[in-house]
Amino acid sequence: MVKDKLLEIAEKAVQYSETQGADQTQASAFVSDTALTRFANSQIHQNVATKTGGVTIKVILKKRISSLRINSLEEEDIKKGVMQAIKIAKASQPNKLFRSLPDPEPWTPIERAFDEETADCTPKFRAEKVKEAIEKAHSKSQIVKAVAGYLSTGSMAFAVANSLGVSAWARTSSANMKVTVISESGASLGFGTAEKYSRQVKDVQPSILAEDASEKSTRSTNPVKLSPGEYEVVLSPLAVATLLMYIGFGFSATAYQDCQSFVNYSLNQRVFDGKLTIRDDARDSRTLIATPFDGEGVPKKATDLVTEGVVSERSICYDSFTAEKENKKSTGHAPIPMMGFWFGRPSPSNMVIHPGTSTEEEEIAETNQGIFVTTVHYVNPVEPTKIILTGLTRDGTFLIENGEISKPIVNMRFTDSMLAAMNNIPLIGKHLEMNRGTTVPSVKLKKLRFVGLSTY
């Protein structure tokens, strides 16, 4: 039903645009049904449910390109939108680099991308899960002061059609729960967090998340200060996921063509540890965003981003426009219509780090003196061509001494090049955790440079 309706809307929009004189047209129709229950201070404070849908119309007239998005699926609104997109294209100027929208390519659906139970979660279901997490966290210790977090569930579906015959549709579901626990011991606060992503809500277990976050939180009160400097670190999967997201910006063809990617300066070189292999593959069932094709209807191609530490031209992720600039074929990395309308650069969204052999406990046990990082906060690039990132540790930072976590430490600011930090990775974890655009293990780095301290 959803499939037929969305495909019909997209194809009708393309047909109508052609009758109005457009050279080429692409239309994407989408619906999104999401709900989120958010809690803080151990009670629900925000509970929202939003159902939306819309159409994005891209029109080409003599290489003049316009895009218009409306949040309506009504035929009359879409016709008006097509006419407006044509009017805008006429008033625009040609882009000499544009050649064509993509030709159709065969694709097959991804199995188990959509879960009915996840899509149909009720507010009551989410509230009960939240209650379970809050009660479990408080039950772990008297010093647990407050529990915060959210549980989101929902689904999205979209169809893409273009005047060259592309016709594709996909539907996915997702669930995400985060639990942050704040503890209080005297005048000191402790923080801990745990998070779970899945395509199926049944995989989200509030009690397990609450236990993990509570343990980190209660252990992190009364932290000691550690001097800035270089330390061995064990990064939990949450921290690795954030760092990989920023490393991943460099694989975008837009960054590469604008000379803002580290890949420009590292082609065919081993820039990371030889144990590091990263692949982007939407058909890998361990990843969250399970759409078989991209926002242009091009099948997503598995892309080897890093192979045993080496990056190459094969690491770059293209949409049709950036690919044509280099006489290449799109790798199917155009953003899907619900994302990236403004800054729609191609990028990897199913990055998987090839697992190693260690457990997080073994990584800690193999560390004489180092830092355990639960997660990192407010990471931003300082210098993208060297992937110099800065950010802070958060929600559970601990000193490791003689192979054991010995005491909590005050959060620390790192400012370091990932080309340096990821060039010496003694251990990579064997257990992968799914995150929004990444699936990663824990990782032990030989050194990460910390430049400053916070106060808690």
Place this chain on the structure above:
Amino acid sequence: MSSDFWRSALEEAEKRGASYADVRSSEILNEFLTVKNGEPETVNILQTKGFGVRVIADGAWGFAGSVAMDKREIINTVKKAVEVARASALAKKRDAILTPQKAERGKYSTRVEKDPFKCSLEDKLDVLVQASRNLKEYSPLIKASYANYHGFRENKIFMSSEGAELKQQITWCGGGVRAIAVKNGEMQSRSYPSAFSGDFSTSGYEFFESLALIEHAEKVGKEVLSLFDAEKSPSGQMDVILTGDQLALQTHESCGHPTELDRALGTEADYAGTSFLTPEKLGRFNYGSDKVNIVADATVAKGLGTFGYDDEGTPAKRVFLIKEGVFVGYQSSRETAAELKLGESSGGMRADSPLALPIIRMTNVNLLPGDWKAEEIIEDTKDGLLMMTNRSWSIDDRRLNFQFGTEIGWRIKGGSKEEMIKNPTYMGVTPQFWGSCDAVSEDDWMMHGTPNCGKGVPGQVMYVGHGCGTARFRKTQVGLLK
């Protein structure tokens, strides 16, 4: 849709047991144009319309939104909002209480001289293509040149079960240029008039014209190339002078966010974080030196965060956050103000779409002018670093430890601006940093628009403003890069 139509939603909510309800319907139009290397890359129009219903039932909040504006959908949406509220009540510790607010009935519209949505696309693209082309052609070392324009308009109606009925039209626009240059494997960037796609103002198209992007493109090209020959940043402690465009972000991150009362009360603990400005510090904590006066002002002319009423129906206000260095006020909502018994909301609740729940957002968080001239601050500095235009930024989740980098800097020696510095960075801890502020300028004070402030779960992006001049901070740690 008529007021009667929306009133029926409020009546339906009351019928279903809501003790409070409001409905906000809006239509948002965004026009976004980007030109890269002289070629138009993005000519995008985004039209969003819909409505959101917020209710209190069983003492808890519920919210639901929809795009279909017909009677049946409104009933369904109200029903969903009440259902969500009743589910929320399953895990509540206390009832939601709102501070009193007179039910306003009024209209507000941004003053514009030239309606940006009536100015031709051809004219806008001509400016961008020329600016981008001039920049690209300045040197073969410039690998990418960008020019962009963003116009925004929202028409919205707010009505509440308390009797509020408000209509607003908010309009803003602006843009900027940016160059990326590469030489011998080194990349440098330079932007005008500011980072983050330029500068923006609640004004008409005359504001975009006043930016004169074509005329400034050459200077941007010249400066980005000069950076290759610039000195590396010194490392250690020295006096730092921040120009308005960087000071705007410094104020945003280290004063704007920590004075949001929802953060201070813990409701952002899972994502954006909390705040070191906890309630017991109100009125008694030394946030900075006595030169530091900061207000949240939704009334200031042309500020990007200027409006008539917030999304709870509270009229736009100017409230002190920091007065002569002392932390004296929060940015609040009706609920958070009631929790702290503040008497009234600061009027800071906004949502980025009709389908999103309003949360506390900055309006225009302004560092009030001091009694210096910008030039006098430089002349008065023996050894320091002048820094301009943000390039990188990061701050911890309680808004204490921060690190910023700028696109360009200059060494100050003996009161004069000397050699150019590349990749300058500085780091500090908020109260110590603002405590070291000993000079704030008046003559170059202006509003800066930040169109991309992210907050909340699900994430929302809000447009906010910052009034700043130039300011000096003594003994600040600089040079964080190896």
